[in-house]
Amino acid sequence: MTPLSPDPAVLRGLRLFSGLDTAALAEIVRSAHTRRIGKGTTIFTQGDRATLCHALIDGRVKIVQTGADGQQLVVRYIGAGEMFGTAAVFSGGIYPADALAMVDCVGVHWTAATMGELMERYPRIALNALDIVGRRLQEVQTRLRELSTERVERRVAHALLRLVRQAGRRVGNGVEIDFPLSRQDIAEMTGTTLHTVSRILSGWEGQGIVEGGRQQVTIRQPHALVAIAEDLPRPERPEEK
Amino acid sequence: MIAPPSHAATAAFPSSSDLVEDVLERWPPTIAVFLAHRMACPGCPMARFQTIAEVADDYGLDTDALLADFARAIAAER
Numbered sequence: 001m002t003p004l005s006p007d008p009a010v011l012r013g014l015r016l017f018s019g020l021d022t023a024a025l026a027e028i029v030r031s032a033h034t035r036r037i038g039k040g041t042t043i044f045t046q047g048d049r050a051t052l053c054h055a056l057i058d059g060r061v062k063i064v065q066t067g068a069d070g071q072q073l074v075v076r077y078i079g080a081g082e083m084f085g086t087a088a089v090f091s092g093g094i095y096p097a098d099a100l101a102m103v104d105c106v107g108v109h110w111t112a113a114t115m116g117e118l119m120e121r122y123p124r125i126a127l128n129a130l131d132i133v134g135r136r137l138q139e140v141q142t143r144l145r146e147l148s149t150e151r152v153e154r155r156v157a158h159a160l161l162r163l164v165r166q167a168g169r170r171v172g173n174g175v176e177i178d179f180p181l182s183r184q185d186i187a188e189m190t191g192t193t194l195h196t197v198s199r200i201l202s203g204w205e206g207q208g209i210v211e212g213g214r215q216q217v218t219i220r221q222p223h224a225l226v227a228i229a230e231d232l233p234r235p236e237r238p239e240e241k
Numbered sequence: 242m243i244a245p246p247s248h249a250a251t252a253a254f255p256s257s258s259d260l261v262e263d264v265l266e267r268w269p270p271t272i273a274v275f276l277a278h279r280m281a282c283p284g285c286p287m288a289r290f291q292t293i294a295e296v297a298d299d300y301g302l303d304t305d306a307l308l309a310d311f312a313r314a315i316a317a318e319r
Binding site: 165219223225227232 | 279281285289291295296
């Protein structure tokens with residue numbers, strides 16, 4: 001926690017302060033606290049009141065959230081030039097995760113009150129903050145959509161594997177589910193819609209994983225289906241054999 | 242109708258044309274080998290339809306090397 005002599009150059013590259021002139025940067029850095037953070041240091045703790053806006057000048061920080069069940073999830077990694085713990089400050093709340101220094105870092109922080117004053121004096125900072133928060137929100141929405149799609153794909157893959165266990169039959173070009181099976185049946189087995197099942201199966205047909213008639217499904221690439229169901233690394237299929 | 246005895250019923254070690262499920266049943270020490278290669282075969286519904294050569298290919302493994310691993314694990318249990 002050695003204090004460092006402030007240098008406006010450390011703020012270059014921080015998106016929060018982009019577009020500000022040298023005089024403004026000098027003022028911003030004067031109101032900041034710069035410090036070295038040793039590897040393994042907890043910079044803030046989940047559940048603590050969010051009183052400081054942090055930025056990383058150098059090093060790498062891991063944001064880790066612990067769920068009610070005790071399971072830990074790495075929410076994001078912070079690299080040089082990125083802000084962290086800031087959204088919690090703006091919303092006047094508590095830090096939603098731990099921030100851990102993965103290596104020796106140099107960090108800078110401002111109190112919530114100071115950051116508020118800076119934003120009033122330099123509205124550009126507030127606009128930059130909005131841009132940062134907006135991008136993060138888009139990332140989260142993309143991830144959320146990916147997760148829900150993946151979850152439904154896995155459910156459909158598991159349903160087909162259950163049917164294979166019960167009624168699978170080796171045929172020349174794969175494993176056939178020897179059972180009249182409509183897409184509606186699969187939708188009902190997996191608690192999703194006919195539309196979703198059709199979309200997923202069409203996608204798999206396009207990749208050559210399954211082949212379906214109206215009432216019947218053949219799995220052409222058994223391992224690819226298992227890989228989807230079990231979330232295994234997807235097999236590389238550069239060429240069809 | 243009497244089915245011809247499968248290879249797995251008489252052989253000392255698995256071969257590339259054996260079905261995965263037969264290998265798992267006849268030589269339980271191979272379970273550890275599958276798991277060590279991060280293969281999802283033990284308990285998989287596809288195991289009774291796929292041969293060792295096919296799953297080795299699926300996981301990008303060399304079939305002969307996998308068979309050698311099986312043989313070592315089986316011999317170690319004897």
